[in-house]
Amino acid sequence: MSRSRFNAVHHAPWVASVGLFVIWELGVRVSGMPEYILPSPSAALAAAWTFREAIWMHAEQTMITTLGGFLIAVIFGVILGAAVGSSRIIYSALNPILIGFNSVPKIAVVPILVMWFGIGGIPAVLTAFLISFFPIVANVATGLATLEPELQDVLRSLGASRLDILRKVGFPRSLPYFFTSLKVAVTLAFVGSVMSETVAANVGMGYLMMSASSKFNVPLVFAGLLVIAVMGIVMYGIFSLLENRWTKWAVRGARSA
Amino acid sequence: MPQTGLKVSVMDSTPVTTAFVEIDKVRLRYLEGDGLALEQTSMTIAKGEFIAVVGPSGCGKSTLLKLVSGLIRPTEGKVRVDRQEVAGPLKIVGMAFQNPTLLPWRTTLDNVLLPLEIVQPHRSNLRRQRKAFEEKAMALLSSVGLAGCEKKFPWELSGGMQQRASLCRALIHEPDLMMLDEPFAALDAFTREELWDVLQGLWMTRRFTVLLVTHDLREAAYLADTIYVMSKRPGRILVRYDNVLPRPRNQEMTFRQDFGDLVHELKGHIRTVRAA
Numbered sequence: 001m002s003r004s005r006f007n008a009v010h011h012a013p014w015v016a017s018v019g020l021f022v023i024w025e026l027g028v029r030v031s032g033m034p035e036y037i038l039p040s041p042s043a044a045l046a047a048a049w050t051f052r053e054a055i056w057m058h059a060e061q062t063m064i065t066t067l068g069g070f071l072i073a074v075i076f077g078v079i080l081g082a083a084v085g086s087s088r089i090i091y092s093a094l095n096p097i098l099i100g101f102n103s104v105p106k107i108a109v110v111p112i113l114v115m116w117f118g119i120g121g122i123p124a125v126l127t128a129f130l131i132s133f134f135p136i137v138a139n140v141a142t143g144l145a146t147l148e149p150e151l152q153d154v155l156r157s158l159g160a161s162r163l164d165i166l167r168k169v170g171f172p173r174s175l176p177y178f179f180t181s182l183k184v185a186v187t188l189a190f191v192g193s194v195m196s197e198t199v200a201a202n203v204g205m206g207y208l209m210m211s212a213s214s215k216f217n218v219p220l221v222f223a224g225l226l227v228i229a230v231m232g233i234v235m236y237g238i239f240s241l242l243e244n245r246w247t248k249w250a251v252r253g254a255r256s257a
Numbered sequence: 258m259p260q261t262g263l264k265v266s267v268m269d270s271t272p273v274t275t276a277f278v279e280i281d282k283v284r285l286r287y288l289e290g291d292g293l294a295l296e297q298t299s300m301t302i303a304k305g306e307f308i309a310v311v312g313p314s315g316c317g318k319s320t321l322l323k324l325v326s327g328l329i330r331p332t333e334g335k336v337r338v339d340r341q342e343v344a345g346p347l348k349i350v351g352m353a354f355q356n357p358t359l360l361p362w363r364t365t366l367d368n369v370l371l372p373l374e375i376v377q378p379h380r381s382n383l384r385r386q387r388k389a390f391e392e393k394a395m396a397l398l399s400s401v402g403l404a405g406c407e408k409k410f411p412w413e414l415s416g417g418m419q420q421r422a423s424l425c426r427a428l429i430h431e432p433d434l435m436m437l438d439e440p441f442a443a444l445d446a447f448t449r450e451e452l453w454d455v456l457q458g459l460w461m462t463r464r465f466t467v468l469l470v471t472h473d474l475r476e477a478a479y480l481a482d483t484i485y486v487m488s489k490r491p492g493r494i495l496v497r498y499d500n501v502l503p504r505p506r507n508q509e510m511t512f513r514q515d516f517g518d519l520v521h522e523l524k525g526h527i528r529t530v531r532a533a
Contacts, residue, residue, distance in 0.1 A: 090315050159348035168375070
């Protein structure tokens with residue numbers, strides 16, 4: 001890749017994001033859109049600054065519940081994915097259940113969680129978990145199930161046990177799939193926790209935006225959305241970095257091209 | 258049959274007395290109700306013999322390899338290796354395929370060492386003897402012309418180099434039996450013929466028993482002591498050739514009359530089989 005192409009690729013995300021805000025700002029100003037319908041980004045940022053302490057507190061709560069749910073999803077997803085991916089029987093037994101479960105809107109599950117655990121952080125953690133484990137299961141299972149048959153023959157003809165094959169080939173090979181799913185899952189986990197906080201919590205970004213909108217503080221609602229978006233991008237970026245570091249062999253095409 | 262200066266014998270002639278691999282009236286059907294993949298097949302391979310199986314595609318050549326290495330069980334008949342009936346995957350086998358199947362997250366050296374992490378007794382000794390194992394792998398790599406590549410990852414190697422590494426992986430644990438399923442089929446002609454010499458060299462120094470499955474009749478004629486021609490599916494063995502070309506064979510020999518005649522005759526069989 002030439003140096004100028006590299007720079008263009010490097011700067012493109014910043015240019016696009018800043019561009020979006022500029023168009024948004026100009027659109028609101030030119031059209032004279034009232035603030036209680038669509039505030040300008042500058043108004044949203046101003047609101048974010050005004051309420052910075054409240055936002056920090058709520059964002060912290062949302063970050064903790066999201067990561068809590070995500071962590072459970074990773075543990076559960078890897079175990080279930082390993083089981084589904086390495087046994088055809090488990091796969092065919094659980095596949096319909098998993099698909100059915102994934103089709104259920106998680107917002108419909110929140111009231112049940114509230115009945116069981118009351119209002120607060122626990123339903124948020126669990127919603128984040130429920131919404132984010134599926135891609136992890138699916139990806140880990142795919143990574144394991146798509147092992148080349150020849151490679152399995154090579155290992156089996158050396159006397160490798162199923163566990164050997166899993167350890168030496170299965171897990172390293174599904175690592176890129178796993179990291180891809182982490183990036184998807186962590187952003188989904190934000191969706192889950194914020195959704196639950198919106199309906200059933202006294203703290204967290206969802207609650208903050210809900211109460212702001214009930215007071216018609218629309219700039220604060222948008223400030224909340226921006227904060228959640230930034231948290232999502234940061235987490236995605238962290239997992240992207242880890243992916244590049246640990247599975248360089250799988251992204252070599254993009255690097256050496 | 259035309260005289261070629263090569264000993265030609267039809268199947269079921271002389272039984273080999275020092276059989277290492279015995280395939281005894283084996284039939285194979287993959288699934289109940291399916292047609293036979295392999296019609297009644299018998300074959301004996303002596304210890305240290307290099308045999309090649311040629312035949313039209315889909316004739317069950319690869320099935321034969323899997324039967325011998327114990328990855329599948331025959332529907333009828335018996336497979337014996339070293340006088341023991343094969344009941345499960347054998348542990349004395351090295352395998353290489355058309356696809357080198359190297360692990361992209363391991364360096365070439367670590368790929369070659371993989372069998373030692375699995376096969377006993379090496380596996381238990383791995384930690385203590387790591388250094389010695391690595392030296393052994395390096396020596397093997399340099400014997401196939403891969404000296405200096407041990408720290409490279411497979412994707413940094415050319416197709417031919419990957420296949421060399423794959424051969425090393427198949428040999429590192431010093432297997433008695435080597436199963437080669439069209440190992441050079443995906444390579445360009447120059448690389449392929451270079452690797453014939455590499456394989457011949459390894460075989461001549463170590464004398465493992467080889468089952469080579471190939472489409473390439475020249476490859477079979479260049480490498481094997483004995484060549485079996487298989488029929489269309491359901492596969493069975495039609496003809497057996499004892500290839501008396503002297504060793505070591507070299508590229509110059511492939512232009513000789515007797516080499517050409519052998520390939521020509523094999524070609525004749527394949528043509529008849531395909532037309533049948």
